[in-house]
Amino acid sequence: MIHLYNTLTxxxxxxxPLQPGKVTMYVCGPTVYNYIHIGNARSAVAFDTIRRYFEYRGYQVNYVSNFTDVDDKIIKASHEMNLSVPEVTEKFIQAFYADTDALNIKRATKNPRVMENMDEIxxxxxxxxxxxxxxxxxGDVYYRARKFAHYGQLSGQAIDELELGASERVTDIDQEKxxxxxxFALWKKAKPGEISWTSPWGEGRPGWHIECSVMATKYLGDTIDIHAGGQDLEFPHHENEIAQSEAKTGQKFANYWLHNGFVTIGNDDEKMSKSLGNFVTVHDLIQEVDPQVLRFFMATTQYRRPIRYSQDxxxxxxxxLAKLKHAWDNLNYRVANDATTAPLTAADHVWIEQMAAYQMKFLKAMDDDFNVQNGIAVVYELAKAMNRYAEEATVSRGVADEMLHEFMRMIAIFGIEFKNEELLDTEIEQLIHERDAARTEKNFARSDEIRDQLKEQGIILEDTPHGTRWRRE
Incomplete structure (x- = not known):
């Protein structure tokens, strides 16, 4: 059974789940006025990893994540960029897809946009x-927060504390209204020159909080299994979502609330954010760092814990990640070159039993609130076992295929996929054959010369008892 930490309780x-074998999951998406930074990506990676684990466990996941495409920041960006609001949002929605695709984050079942749901709002x-x-x-519309009996329950704050904080944030104009x-605002009266829609209260646009209540209930139902997002959304955004949704439907909005930890940066572990100006965009970073490494970096920390971003x-x-790839390459090489298809021996069955033990250990780790740190530790153990098996005098295709299959299923949860290296150029193939011949003839000077020549081209050779292997540096 999967156990998860519910912020609400x-x-x-x-x-x-509400329905056996199915999960309805809503994750708050980005406000699309700029490229996402790795703090934003952390949330997308964390909940994609959780989604993938549910699917590994056999669940069908209906995963909805919105785009906020109407917002003060977007309007400001449209003026600065001399573009319309739809032009700004389309630009950065496409950039979001490009960046998250690079990180191997699965596309949501649905990515609704505010502008597409204005009538429902x-x-x-x-x-x-x-x-x-x-x-x-x-012309503005406000929600009576105090009228909702459970206001403050999600964030664990008393109503008097919330009132004091709200008083400090409210402008004189807002206070008068x-x-x-x-x-808090459900609908905002349009200012001159702003994008707006016609409503019973005049020209205006939605407040931030209302959009997620509308889209979550429209696409997933009045009650959903899981609502998720960053810790900074607990209050006021998610608190307000609960108040709006439950007041309107009379039903519990979400059974489980999951919140991911921040990405921190610097010696003081300061939260990474656009407002603090200390952010690194995924768009820029993946030009310098292998996106798979960045994904692995974020996916292997348990979702509720903070991640410290550093070069180290x-x-x-x-x-x-290179160690895992090496283990996968080792065993694949043996399968491709000299694995036997003979019936399994007693020794083979011992390896199969060990595989079953690794699977159970992995499930125990991941079932405990998606503890990826303990889960990836099991994957490392499996990788070591694969290396040991690859060195056996006889390798059974049946055992090796089982190992490789389960290994790939596990690392896929972390968003990692390995592929066989592309074929070598004819010239390089000839050099490897020439080096093998030189070694046979004990012409080690020529052998070393070829090794160095290939290394300069980024080809690393590995001499094994089962032949020469290569990999790209």
Whole structure:
């Protein structure tokens, strides 16, 4: 059974889906006015890894993640870039896909956009007014936060503390319009020159929080299994989503709330964010760092823990990933060259039993709130076993195929895929054959000369008891 930490209850709970074998999952997506930084990517990687593990366990996952394509920051960017709001958002939505594809993040089942759901947003706000949970004030519409009995439950804050914090954030103009400092905007009156839509309250656009309530319930239902996002969204965004959604539907909004830790940077472990100006975009970073290394770096830290971004940590991820690739290459080489298809021996069955033990150990680790650090430790153990098996005098294709299959299934959860190296150029193939002949003739000077020549071209040779292997540096 999968156990996960529910932010709403502050406890680990057994995961019980609304429908057996299916998971409905909503993850708050980016505001598309710039390239995503690795702090944004951390959330996408974390919940893609969780999604992949659910699928590994046999679940069908309906995964919805939105694009916020109407926002103050987007409007500001459109003025600075001299582009329309739709032009800005389309540019950065395509950039988001390019960056997340590079990180091998699976596309969502659905990526709804605010502009595509404006009629539903207006209807949702109107329903809250009808129920007495919202009110119009000079073209703006606000939600009566205090009217919702459980307001503050998700973030674990008392209503008086929330009121004090809200009072400090409210401008004099907002204060004049609001019944209570704690109330928040569902609909904003348009300012001159801003993009807007016609509503019963005049020209305007949605507040930030309402969009996710509308799109989550529209595409996944009034109650969903999992709602997820960064820790910084607990309050006010997710708190407000619960209040809006449950007031409108009368149903529990989400059974489980998952929140990922931040990416930190520098000696002070400062949170990486655009507002602090200390961010590194994925767009820039993947020009210098193998995207698979960056993915592995982020996917192998448990989702609730912070990740410290540093060159040393990237280098460690690169080295660990190379070790896994080496183990995969070793065993593949034996399978391709001299694996036997004879019936399994008693010794082969011992290896098969060890595989089953690794699988159980992996499941135990990952079932514990997606503990990828313990999970990847099992993968390392399996890689060592693959190396040992590759050195056996006789290798069974049946055992090797089983090892490779399960190894690939496990690392796929972390978003990692290995492929066989492309065929060598004819010239390089000839050099390897010539070197093999030189070694046979004990012409070690020529053998070393060819090795060095190939190394200059990025081809690394490895002499094994089963022949010469190569890999690209």
């Amino acid at each position: 502050r406890e680990k709970e057994v995961f019980k 207006i209807a949702f706000v109107d329903a809250l007014i009808t129920k007495g949970y919202a009110y119009e004030a000079d 609001k019944e209570d400092p704690l109330d 940590n990237l280098d460690e991820a690169r080295n660990n």
